[in-house]
Amino acid sequence: MAQGLPVGPPVTIAASQALLLYNEAASPLLPLLYYLYRAIRNGRKIKCMTEKYYYTAPYSRDFEAEIVAFDPAAQAVALDRSAFFAGGGGQPCDLGWLTIEGEEYIVQEVYATEGQIWHKLDRAIPAAFTGRGATARLDWERRYAHMRHHTALHVLNGVAYNNFGAMVTGAQVYADRARIDFTMDDLAPERMELLERESNEAITRALRLIPREVTQAEAAEMPELVRTAKAMLPQSARIRVVEIEGLDRQFCGGTHLANTSEVGRLKIAGTRSKGKMNKRIEIVLE
Numbered sequence: 687m688a689q690g691l692p693v694g695p696p697v698t699i700a701a702s703q704a705l706l707l708y709n710e711a712a713s714p715l716l717p718l719l720y721y722l723y724r725a726i727r728n729g730r731k732i733k734c735m736t737e738k739y740y741y742t743a744p745y746s747r748d749f750e751a752e753i754v755a756f757d758p759a760a761q762a763v764a765l766d767r768s769a770f771f772a773g774g775g776g777q778p779c780d781l782g783w784l785t786i787e788g789e790e791y792i793v794q795e796v797y798a799t800e801g802q803i804w805h806k807l808d809r810a811i812p813a814a815f816t817g818r819g820a821t822a823r824l825d826w827e828r829r830y831a832h833m834r835h836h837t838a839l840h841v842l843n844g845v846a847y848n849n850f851g852a853m854v855t856g857a858q859v860y861a862d863r864a865r866i867d868f869t870m871d872d873l874a875p876e877r878m879e880l881l882e883r884e885s886n887e888a889i890t891r892a893l894r895l896i897p898r899e900v901t902q903a904e905a906a907e908m909p910e911l912v913r914t915a916k917a918m919l920p921q922s923a924r925i926r927v928v929e930i931e932g933l934d935r936q937f938c939g940g941t942h943l944a945n946t947s948e949v950g951r952l953k954i955a956g957t958r959s960k961g962k963m964n965k966r967i968e969i970v971l972e
């Protein structure tokens with residue numbers, strides 16, 4: 687034995703103890719190891735989440751970003767930040783254009799996977815473009831139309847909830863119309879008139895839309911946040927809540943107007959019974 691080393695009783699660790707020690711050391715790393723395994727298996731480059739620029743700047747029509755990954759199979763690029771909404775909750779994804787190294791590419795589809803927002807292009811880019819800058823431009827007419835119709839559904843939803851306790855069973859936004867399904871048993875004309883009248887009163891009052899994030903504990907104190915029948919709050923640590931001042935408050939990940947006055951005039955264009963307690967209302971904006 688080399689001189690100078692401390693001498694003590696031999697240390698022996700049973701195999702089961704060694705395994706236990708190994709597991710205790712490795713357990714905090716398991717989610718990360720699993721993520722790395724899935725990313726490598728899927729052939730993806732491992733990057734951080736895309737900053738959702740459409741939350742901090744919902745009226746941004748163009749922006750600068752950095753390309754952080756390219757998926758050749760999908761012909762899609764991921765950016766470090768994006769104002770392109772990836773679609774969800776009945777609101778379609780945004781479309782637009784990316785200019786990279788002086789060449790303009792059409793963004794044909796936008797989708798999100800594991801926190802990254804991917805922009806499917808009309809043609810491939812060289813792999814060497816990863817790390818370079820891109821100038822992005824949204825199809826703003828389409829996006830703004832979605833914001834108006836989506837916000838109009840929030841207003842109608844708030845009025846229906848406050849008057850009848852109606853919960854949402856489905857919704858779809860288009861650029862020229864929208865529809866929403868409620869847990870209601872009655873489509874009487876007087877009821878539709880009330881919904882349309884009170885919605886337009888709220889729109890005319892130019893109410894502000896106030897987005898913010900709340901914790902799970904704060905959300906637990908606000909049961910009205912869950913407005914979709916049979917739905918639960920997201921499990922994320924912070925939950926995005928959209929409030930229309932004095933009218934409505936619910937969790938939502940979509941894009942919204944800053945003020946209800948931008949909706950215009952809401953008109954109920956049609957109704958349809960989809961079951962005893964499931965009624966569809968179709969709206970257009972004038």
Ligand SMILES: [Zn+2]
Pocket residue numbers: 836840928938939940941942
């Ligand atoms: Zn919303």
